[in-house]
Amino acid sequence: MSRKQMIADLKNVSTALGDKKQLVDRVIQALEDEEAEAAETGEGPSHVNPAYETDKEGGDTEEFVEDSVDSPSI
Numbered sequence: 250m251s252r253k254q255m256i257a258d259l260k261n262v263s264t265a266l267g268d269k270k271q272l273v274d275r276v277i278q279a280l281e282d283e284e285a286e287a288a289e290t291g292e293g294p295s296h297v298n299p300a301y302e303t304d305k306e307g308g309d310t311e312e313f314v315e316d317s318v319d320s321p322s323i
Contacts, residue, residue: 250258
């Protein structure tokens with residue numbers, strides 16, 4: 250691999266990491282805003298699993314059961 254190619258690859262990686270960092274920073278900011286709002290209203294954030302809510306509403310979620318090597322097949 251040439252030095253020019255290594256430099257180009259590193260620049261691509263640097264850009265990709267920068268984009269991911271911005272995404273993570275936005276998520277962190279949103280969570281911090283939720284925490285601040287919860288502190289002001291005295292309510293905590295919801296910890297409800299969205300999949301559980303879908304199940305209660307008759308959604309089309311499936312339960313995945315992994316086959317065990319130790320269990321005999323019938």
